Amino acid sequence: MKNEPESRITLRVNGAEKHINVAPWTTLLDALRHYLDLTGTKKGCDHGQCGACTVLVNGRRINSCLTLAIMKDGADVTTIEGLANGETLDPMQQAFIDHDAFQCGYCTPGQICSARGLINEGRATTADEIRELMSGNICRCGAYPNIVAAIQQAMQVIERSAKP
Amino acid sequence: MNSFSYTRAGDVAGAVNEAATNRAAKFIAGGTNLIDLMKENLARPARLIDITRLPLNRIEDIPDGGLRLGALVTNADTAYNEQVEKRYPLLSRAILSGASAQLRNMATNGGNLLQRTRCYYFYDTATPCNKREPGTDCSAIEGFNRMHAVLGTSDQCIAVHPSDMCVALAALEAVVRVTGKNGDRTIPLADFHRLPGNTPDIDTNLREDEIITAIDLPAKGFAAHYAYLKVRDRKSYAFALVSVAAALEMSGDTIKETRLALGGVAHKPWRNIEAEALLNNKAATRDNFQIVAESIMSDAKGFEHNTFKIELAKRAIVRALKHAAQMEARL
Numbered sequence: 379m380k381n382e383p384e385s386r387i388t389l390r391v392n393g394a395e396k397h398i399n400v401a402p403w404t405t406l407l408d409a410l411r412h413y414l415d416l417t418g419t420k421k422g423c424d425h426g427q428c429g430a431c432t433v434l435v436n437g438r439r440i441n442s443c444l445t446l447a448i449m450k451d452g453a454d455v456t457t458i459e460g461l462a463n464g465e466t467l468d469p470m471q472q473a474f475i476d477h478d479a480f481q482c483g484y485c486t487p488g489q490i491c492s493a494r495g496l497i498n499e500g501r502a503t504t505a506d507e508i509r510e511l512m513s514g515n516i517c518r519c520g521a522y523p524n525i526v527a528a529i530q531q532a533m534q535v536i537e538r539s540a541k542p
Numbered sequence: 543m544n545s546f547s548y549t550r551a552g553d554v555a556g557a558v559n560e561a562a563t564n565r566a567a568k569f570i571a572g573g574t575n576l577i578d579l580m581k582e583n584l585a586r587p588a589r590l591i592d593i594t595r596l597p598l599n600r601i602e603d604i605p606d607g608g609l610r611l612g613a614l615v616t617n618a619d620t621a622y623n624e625q626v627e628k629r630y631p632l633l634s635r636a637i638l639s640g641a642s643a644q645l646r647n648m649a650t651n652g653g654n655l656l657q658r659t660r661c662y663y664f665y666d667t668a669t670p671c672n673k674r675e676p677g678t679d680c681s682a683i684e685g686f687n688r689m690h691a692v693l694g695t696s697d698q699c700i701a702v703h704p705s706d707m708c709v710a711l712a713a714l715e716a717v718v719r720v721t722g723k724n725g726d727r728t729i730p731l732a733d734f735h736r737l738p739g740n741t742p743d744i745d746t747n748l749r750e751d752e753i754i755t756a757i758d759l760p761a762k763g764f765a766a767h768y769a770y771l772k773v774r775d776r777k778s779y780a781f782a783l784v785s786v787a788a789a790l791e792m793s794g795d796t797i798k799e800t801r802l803a804l805g806g807v808a809h810k811p812w813r814n815i816e817a818e819a820l821l822n823n824k825a826a827t828r829d830n831f832q833i834v835a836e837s838i839m840s841d842a843k844g845f846e847h848n849t850f851k852i853e854l855a856k857r858a859i860v861r862a863l864k865h866a867a868q869m870e871a872r873l
Contacts, residue, residue, distance in 0.1 A: 429642065
């Protein structure tokens with residue numbers, strides 16, 4: 379690739395302000411993994427088909443592989459590394475452990491971020507709705523029943539903790 | 543991906559001016575299709591004009607009683623918009639049957655109109671494709687063409703338009719608002735996409751300097767009698783083999799007006815207004831629906847692997863109309 383001046387952008391990643399230089403074609407996924415050493419977010423298909431790269435941008439789940447970092451200058455990004463509170467796991471992370479919702483684990487960061495986005499959206503309550511609205515996250519090991527069970531548990535925990 | 547330069551447009555006029563002065567430039571918004579095409583080396587823009595910060599991100603009432611969908615409102619925000627859900631549930635259903643939650647959170651309304659076909663040969667740069675490289679040949683006509691078109695094809699291209707949203711917009715007779723260097727104009731959705739003919743490389747009638755600013759929905763939303771039926775290989779997150787947007791205006795059991803648009807069968811959302819008119823002042827019966835289905839599909843031409851789509855489309859039309867007329871439970 380020819381030399382194109384890099385641009386300095388600011389991202390608020392997992393609560394901390396980060397300044398990085400990116401080329402226009404650097405995807406948010408590559409920026410997170412290569413420039414910020416946040417390798418929890420995975421590169422699966424790199425074409426928006428598998429969901430392994432799912433992160434939350436301004437609270438909404440997106441495919442970071444189809445997002446140019448430069449276009450998200452100023453955005454708030456949450457990755458799998460930003461969900462836990464110190465040593466206390468996020469209820470969704472804990473639920474994935476409780477329900478054995480992964481085997482190889484490669485899709486898991488994307489599944490968990492996506493499930494967190496799903497809860498923010500508030501559109502799924504039944505198992506069928508969860509399955510439909512999680513269809514953008516592929517699990518090659520086929521842990522789907524356990525993933526749905528984990529999300530149902532986390533939904534209850536998060537709902538309970540949201541009540542005063 | 544090719545290298546490219548990047549600029550962020552501050553207003554619509556600036557974006558149009560950038561596009562008009564640099565023909566190798568492309569607008570980018572959600573990026574869900576364009577970035578994929580760039581990674582596949584199918585799109586090689588020398589410059590990207592980021593339009594995501596333009597003020598085209600609202601859904602608002604328009605004086606004729608319709609609803610204006612800003613070009614930059616995401617597919618998710620459109621589908622879940624209270625007014626869209628209430629007044630245009632057909633559109634909401636269609637959008638939510640396409641792509642994944644993540645993609646719908648990114649993809650914009652304008653971009654949905656401009657997405658390109660997912661024909662395997664269009665994506666495979668090792669094979670000839672008239673859409674990708676005019677004059678090379680169509681590999682699908684004699685190839686693996688199970689997903690391909692059965693209506694409006696040409697000997698140059700049998701690709702289908704992949705959108706669900708556009709199928710509902712066609713049934714609702716939406717109008718696309720665009721701005722170019724010569725000012726504003728409107729394009730009825732039916733005239734926005736093209737049939738392949740001898741120029742399958744040109745998907746739409748949007749000019750190179752033009753930007754979509756909004757999609758206007760007419761006041762009539764058919765919220766009482768509608769159905770969006772999508773038939774696909776997987777239950778979720780798959781392109782349509784056949785989809786049907788059906789909307790009826792009824793008086794008792796009598797049909798006053800019919801709108802039918804088909805997806806997955808042609809290079810654009812497919813309408814046949816003459817066939818729809820066959821139902822005017824007719825009773826909502828299975829036999830009458832079958833007559834319309836036969837009429838719409840009478841011109842269909844199958845290829846080696848997709849002839850099944852002709853019968854599938856007929857059955858899908860009848861079923862969607864039955865659901866719209868509430869002869870069966872809501873889909």
